[in-house]
Amino acid sequence: xxIIPSEMLxxxxxxxxxRFLEGCKEAAVTKGHFQIASxxxxxxxxxxxxxxxxIYEPEELHFYIERPADDEAIAGAxxxxxxxxxxxxxxxxxxxxxxxxxENTIVVGDLSEAFTGPHFFTxxxxxxxxxxxxxxxxxxxxxxxxxxxxxxxxxxxxxxLKIDAxxxxxxxxxxxxxxxxxxxxxxxxxxxxxxxxxxxPEPCSRRELAxxxxxxxxxxxxxxxxxxxxxxxxxxxxxxLEADGPWQPLDALNRLRERxxxxxxxxYGGGSGRxxxxxxxxxxxxxxxxxxxxxxxxxxxxRGRNAGEDAACARGLLDSExxxxxxxxxxxxxxxxxxxVGIEGIADASPRILPLANVQxxxxxxxxEVGESVHLLEVLSELHPTxxxxxxxxxxxVPRIRELEQMDRGLYAGVxxxxxxxxxxxxxxxxxxxxxxxxxxxxxxxxxxxxxxxxEKEARETELKLNALLDTL
Numbered sequence: 001x002x003i004i005p006s007e008m009l010x011x012x013x014x015x016x017x018x019r020f021l022e023g024c025k026e027a028a029v030t031k032g033h034f035q036i037a038s039x040x041x042x043x044x045x046x047x048x049x050x051x052x053x054x055i056y057e058p059e060e061l062h063f064y065i066e067r068p069a070d071d072e073a074i075a076g077a078x079x080x081x082x083x084x085x086x087x088x089x090x091x092x093x094x095x096x097x098x099x100x101x102x103e104n105t106i107v108v109g110d111l112s113e114a115f116t117g118p119h120f121f122t123x124x125x126x127x128x129x130x131x132x133x134x135x136x137x138x139x140x141x142x143x144x145x146x147x148x149x150x151x152x153x154x155x156x157x158x159x160x161l162k163i164d165a166x167x168x169x170x171x172x173x174x175x176x177x178x179x180x181x182x183x184x185x186x187x188x189x190x191x192x193x194x195x196x197x198x199x200x201p202e203p204c205s206r207r208e209l210a211x212x213x214x215x216x217x218x219x220x221x222x223x224x225x226x227x228x229x230x231x232x233x234x235x236x237x238x239x240x241l242e243a244d245g246p247w248q249p250l251d252a253l254n255r256l257r258e259r260x261x262x263x264x265x266x267x268y269g270g271g272s273g274r275x276x277x278x279x280x281x282x283x284x285x286x287x288x289x290x291x292x293x294x295x296x297x298x299x300x301x302x303r304g305r306n307a308g309e310d311a312a313c314a315r316g317l318l319d320s321e322x323x324x325x326x327x328x329x330x331x332x333x334x335x336x337x338x339x340x341v342g343i344e345g346i347a348d349a350s351p352r353i354l355p356l357a358n359v360q361x362x363x364x365x366x367x368x369e370v371g372e373s374v375h376l377l378e379v380l381s382e383l384h385p386t387x388x389x390x391x392x393x394x395x396x397x398v399p400r401i402r403e404l405e406q407m408d409r410g411l412y413a414g415v416x417x418x419x420x421x422x423x424x425x426x427x428x429x430x431x432x433x434x435x436x437x438x439x440x441x442x443x444x445x446x447x448x449x450x451x452x453x454x455x456e457k458e459a460r461e462t463e464l465k466l467n468a469l470l471d472t473l
Contacts, residue, residue, distance in 0.1 A: 051313045062075070121142055239466065240443075245439060278432050446461050
């Protein structure tokens with residue numbers, strides 16, 4: 001990747017922009033390969049979700065992720081380059097694709113702030129391969145044409161253009177300059193997206209994706225656990241809602257982020273008109289400045305109706321031998337997986353409570369130092385799926401999941417997130433999630449099954465988790 005000093009755009013005017021793009025075009029001709037021109041600019045106050053909503057097109061790829069408690073959000077829309085992969089080598093293929101793109105990228109702008117420079121957005125299904133006709137590919141990666149972000153009081157915009165010998169520079173300059181002016185002085189009050197009614201349609205039907213299967217699957221899994229086939233398995237159930245009109249996924253996302261401020265709210269659109277949205281409590285992997293952060297989340301209890309009842313539920317969770325065993329299974333597996341790529345993870349000796357709006361979990365943060373030679377996607381391929389969504393041993397438990405659940409998870413319990421040219425990134429687990437497709441919405445929730453689990457209790461736990469999305473929709 002070639003980095004041009006920000007002084008190359010001294011006046012931030014159309015003439016300077018054109019000179020930069022002319023240089024990119026000359027490089028494309030010389031190399032005989034298209035070049036990505038990536039332009040990073042600081043802008044005034046900007047709300048990434050509002051901007052995304054203003055340019056949202058169901059048939060275009062988009063990505064959004066925010067954790068309100070961290071005061072960070074990033075959105076990307078439209079793909080300047082993209083790729084889709086299937087099979088066990090998908091993580092390595094995504095890395096190779098990104099490396100090739102970066103080899104042919106020319107960047108200009110101040111790259112000292114968060115979310116500057118080219119960022120790749122990704123979505124990985126739970127399984128390495130998906131059935132023919134699946135709603136999303138097993139792996140998708142794209143570099144957005146437009147990217148906007150907020151990070152602790154700083155705001156930025158990135159434009160990525162594909163430049164080759166045939167590029168019309170007049171059109172390219174006009175497109176980027178117009179977007180910069182729009183993002184720099186975004187008029188939220190006059191945004192046409194605000195004219196849309198915020199109300200969601202009324203659900204008029206509900207059905208199970210695999211009727212009558214879940215409790216029987218739990219009993220079968222417990223039998224396999226007793227026989228020593230595996231120690232833990234996570235089983236999910238799904239429901240489908242049909243409404244009297246199409247859902248607005250970004251309106252639903254806005255309500256999710258307001259209700260679940262400590263969760264990662266996300267939306268991914270694969271360009272087919274479908275959106276995968278959610279509010280996940282589970283960070284799978286973060287790497288920034290050489291520091292890795294992941295976490296074990298397993299073991300659940302409801303929230304109480306008052307402070308005393310809530311504390312009693314939390315104490316019961318901390319004292320539950322079954323939940324502590326399930327949690328330790330997840331924590332220890334993550335630490336072992338990190339060792340496989342030469343990373344020594346450090347975890348707290350005992351879990352703490354992670355309280356969410358409608359449920360509370362046992363939670364253990366895990367951190368480590370990571371060297372430059374280890375790519376984020378290499379770590380990701382080792383961690384996914386963790387026992388929090390798959391099982392342990394992974395090789396024995398995960399292949400049984402589809403057989404027992406009798407449904408295709410798709411992106412549920414998969415991975416969505418971003419990474420950049422600095423080997424930094426944020427990847428989260430796609431749970432507490434829903435697939436929005438016009439008038440239909442598929443919602444998913446799972447529960448960890450270990451020795452001592454009860455089928456009826458686990459079904460109630462999944463209903464509790466489903467409520468996060470049910471209440472929103």
